[in-house]
Structure formats: structure tokens, C-alpha cells
Amino acid sequence: MTSTLAKTDTDISTRSSRPVIVLRNITKTYMMGSVAVDVLRGISMTIDHGDFVAIMGASGSGKSTTMHIIGCLDIPSRGYYWLDGIDVRTLTDTDLSMIRNRKIGFVFQSFNLIPRLSVLANVELPLTYRGVNKQERRERSTAALAATGMSHRLTHMPTELSGGEQQRVAVARAIVTNPSIILADEPTGNLASHQSAEVMNIFSQLNAEGRTIVLVTHEKDIAEYAKRIIRIQDGVVVEDIRSLPVNAMPPRLESNPSTTYHTVLSPGSYKTDTLNSGLGAYTPPSESIHRRPK
């Protein structure tokens, strides 16, 4: 693997004050036929480790394009993007796929599960591309699905699940590689309100574990789960409001001891996790994210 990415899985508790996402004057121009459309017209933002950020904006404001650029799914026309101190422009295609695999977990509005693969196989896929062996893949995927409350649907096909369940599978797929950043593009856009609350609570738990969450939404009550709200309009940032400090607990975290999301990938509380009692042989991966001291 490439040397610049060799240390992507460092324990983030040791560097919690460093910015993880830095955008400077990002522009993006699409050619619609012969007409150039400026979708982004100079976006700049800095997001620190452990933050929970909601990017808001009307449809067509450029919030999704910003998200795609942050997620290395798209490349900017101009401007600089440092991800964990790495200038993304210098990376090769293979490096970018490795970043998408290891550093970033992406959750889409339309779930984007592969329809022909079972729930478990879908969640295993990022680990497959990473070259993890079959047994470890199975253990980690089962644990991730347990963390999002989907243990009872391992062999189901995505089409057999409700929207909320599909999104929880998608979240499990996003966290199975233990990424430090989770990007969610309108994750509740296709969900009923009670399903939205479940999924948002999972994000809150993941943030409480120390992961950086960036969320794109146009719903105000979804944005209220975040510690900071950035508004984008016509391709520029128009407002940036922080309601809680970076290292605070997420505002609407429901501390429910019977739920398991925050414990599964945390070594300290793992053994008390009753839902995972069948996984006695499971050893949490070395790059596990530790709960930050409060």
C-alpha cells in the first residue's frame, strides 16, 4: 500500500484538536452542454476531529457537491482540500479509493446497497476490498450490524428490508472499516420520522465515540442533532453557527444502556455486550476508536 496512507488508522484520541477536513476556495464547474454551470463558487471550511457538523442548504445550493468532494467521490475544479493533512490533489486514483475505504464511511440518501448481495455481504464488501480475510470480515460485519441493531437480518436481501432498516445496514457498512470520518448525504431523506430518529441516534452515538460526522440535510430538526450548522447558498458558505464545542457530547444523544452501538467497537465495554455474546472469539481491531475522556 502507499506510504502516505500507511498511518490512516491512528487512534484519533491522541490528536483530537487537529483539523481533519480543510477546504479552501473550492469551486466546481459543470459543463451542461456548452454552458458552464458554477455549482461551487469558493467554499472554505475547517472541520476538527470529533465534530458533528450539519451542512444545510436548499436544493441546488451545492451542499451535496461539497459532500462528494469531501468524500473523494468527486474532484474540485479549483481550490485546495486537505484530508487529515494530506493534499488530496496529489493522490492517485488508487490512493483515493484507499481513502474512501479506510478513512471515510459514506451514507447515502438512497442507501445504495447492492441489491444482489445479502445484508451481511453488503457490509463485508468494504473489508473485502481491503483484503481482510473471510473470518475477520464476518466477525467485524456481524459486530457492525449489531451496533446498528440489524443482527436479526444478516441473511436478508436489501429489498426485503424497510427503508429504515436498509439505512441502518448502510450505516453498518460505513462503520465496518472503522473510519474516523462518517459522511452522510441526506441520510433521513427517504425515511419516516421514527426511522429518522433511530438513524440519527446512531450517528450521535458514533460521534460520542469520537468519530467526525458530517451530515448534509435540508431538515432543521435533523440538523439539530449536530454541534455545528454550516449553511450553503448558491455555492458559497453563508452561515456557520456552533451550538456546542467540538469535544462536547452530541446534543440529542439518548443514553440508552440497552442499545449497543457505542459499545461494539469500544474495547472497554465490549465483553458486557449481551447482543454479541455469540462472538466470543471476536477481538476488536487494533485501530479501534476509544471513547474520549469527558
Next chain:
Amino acid sequence: MSWSDNFVIAIRGITANKLRSALTVLGLLIGVSAVIILVAVGNGSSLSVEQRINQLGSNTLTVINTGRFGRGPAVSGTQTQQATLTMTDVKNIENPNEAPDVKSVSPVASTTVTATYGSATYSTSVIGSTASYLNAEDYTLSSGSPITSQEVKSHTHVIDIGSEVVSNLFDPGQNPIGQTIQLNSANFEVIGVLAPKGTSGLTNEDSIAIAPYTAVQDELTGYSQSFSELIVQGKSSSTLNLAESEVEGILAATNDTTVANLPFNVINQATLLSTAKSTTSTLTVLLGAVAAISLLVGGIGVMNIMLVTVTERTREIGIRKAIGASKSAILIQFLFEAVLLSLFGGALGVAIGMIGTRFRIDGVHPVVAGYSIALAFGVAVVIGVFFGFYPANRAASLRPIDALRYD
């Protein structure tokens, strides 16, 4: 990604649309089996032609009376005497001073007769010749004795008969040797039975009888002292061409004409063989080319299917790239699918080809050429890689967001 992961992903891709994959495999299967079967048919027919020519005898020239008028060109119309092959010609050609490369000359006086034994009758061709005929034409005896020079000289009514003549005239198990059969009411004593040779071209080599030409001329062909053909055996295959020109020279001198205007056809077995060989190899190449085209069309089928598959699964490619699949992982996935399809089609094609070549096709026993199997199978797999690469590379090069947006 391990090979087994790639394999599993490729199998899933292939089984996702079973009918389409089956049709792709069918296209390659037809191409590969066509190459194997058609090349085998070409091979088989060329072998059988070779065998037939070899059955004509070893190192032989056949002098055939063409019926053209001798002693001058036929167009002049003023000369009316027809050229004939006579005992004089036989003696001239047998002269070692004139034709040093000739081993033997066997005159042939042949006719078709009805053979009778008891109540059984059978229509057979009788060849009147000399003792050297059997050897020149590669006949061997399964029992009894051949006709001898003494019997030829003394006009003895003896005969060697072919295996089919035996089976048509005699009861099974009955020994024909020593029995007397009637040929058009003339009595001939059977002294030998020829070993079976099979058919050669239009004539059935087992349905003949060989007797001294003197007896045949006395009893069956009438007073004519001429022969329909001469079988000239050369001393070796390498000097057969020399023997040919010697024979032509002698005949031209006897008939007072030039070699070009010779009223006889001198057929050189070696020339015949090489002509036939080149004809049948042209046939094989032609058949192979037709089959190769169908294999190519099968390959284009693979490419077509892969292009459709890639287009149809663009969104899936986007998802895979978004969760960290590298370009090479996607490339390998689709290439694997294409190669698996063509391996499968190739292997099935070889199997069908092997089965198909077990049947007799249009009178030809196909003979499988090892190279055609290797070539067809190899080409099928190479086609899979080659035609799979373009669609696979197109899929792998997509930017994840473009692939995800695709609908």
C-alpha cells in the same frame, strides 16, 4: 482481494442474468466446436483421399487409352487409325535399356461379366493381366495362390477373386479354392482369394476378379489384342517421374508422335497425391476460416454482453468505488467475468466438438487435429480477455460520483 473473492464476485455477476450468460456461452461454444469439427472434417477428408490414392498401388504410373486418334493430331481428321495399347508397348516399356526406372508393366484387359456358381450369380469386373499386377496394385491374397507367368503364357483358366465376389457366390464357410465358377459361361478355376481392401473412389476393390489376360482375351473381351490400360510400376518413388518420361518417350516413338500429342494419359500417382493433398488442404483452410469467423462473432458477443452488463451495473460500480474499490479491483471483477464466460464457453465447445467429431459427416470420418483444440480454446480465452478488457476498463475508469448518478 483474494482470487476466491474475485471468483465469487464474478460468479455472482454471471448468475445475475442466467439467460444472457447462457447465450454468450452458446455463442462461444458454437465458435469453438465449429473450429474443431470443421477442421476435423477437412482433415478426415484429406486423409481418406490420400488413402484412396495410396490404394491405387505403390509407385505406379497408369497409362490409359484416351480413345483419341493416334499418329497425328485428332483435328486433322484424315487419319482414322485409333491408337491402342498392345503387347508390343508392354515389351518396349519392359526393356531395361529403354526404361531403366521401370520395374514391371502389367497390361490390363478388363470387362464386366456375370459370375455364376451353382445358382448364385454376381456381376463383377474381371481384370485380365499378368503376374506382376497383384504386386503393382498392392493386392495380397488371404488364401490360395496368385496367377503365375506360366498360367498367363498357357492361357490357363484360373482366377483370383475378391472377398465380395466370394461372399456373393459361395455359402459362408465354404472354401472357394478349387471350385469352378462360370464367367459368361466360360469356366474358371478359383485359385486364390484377395484380402479385402475397401473402396477406392468409384470402384469397389473387393468386387473384382483377376485372371491371366490371355484367358480373358480368349473368352471374354473378344478378339481385340489391345489393353484398356497399363499399370507401370516404378523402381522407387523418387524415380517415378523419370519412369514417367521414359514411358511417355517410348509410347510417343511407337505411335510416331510427340509426348504432347500422346493419345494416352499417363497418370503419375505421386502427382495425383500431391494435387489431391493441396486440394484438400485448401478445403481444410476454407472450413477453418469459416469456423474462425464464427468464433470471432462469438467473441464479439462476449464484448456486447460485457458492455451491456457494465452499463446496467454502472450504479453498482459507483457504490463499489464509493466504499473503496480501486480501479484495478473493478477491472479485475469484470475481466474475471468475461474470462470465466469464455473459459466456460471454450470448455463446453471443446466437449461438443469432441462429441461432434465422433459422427460420420457426409461420408467423411472426421479426424480431430490436436492443434485445432488448443487453437480454438486458446483463441476463445484470448477473445474473452481482449473483448472483456474494453468494457471492463470503461467501467473501472468511471469517477465514483458519475457512476452513482447514472440511472
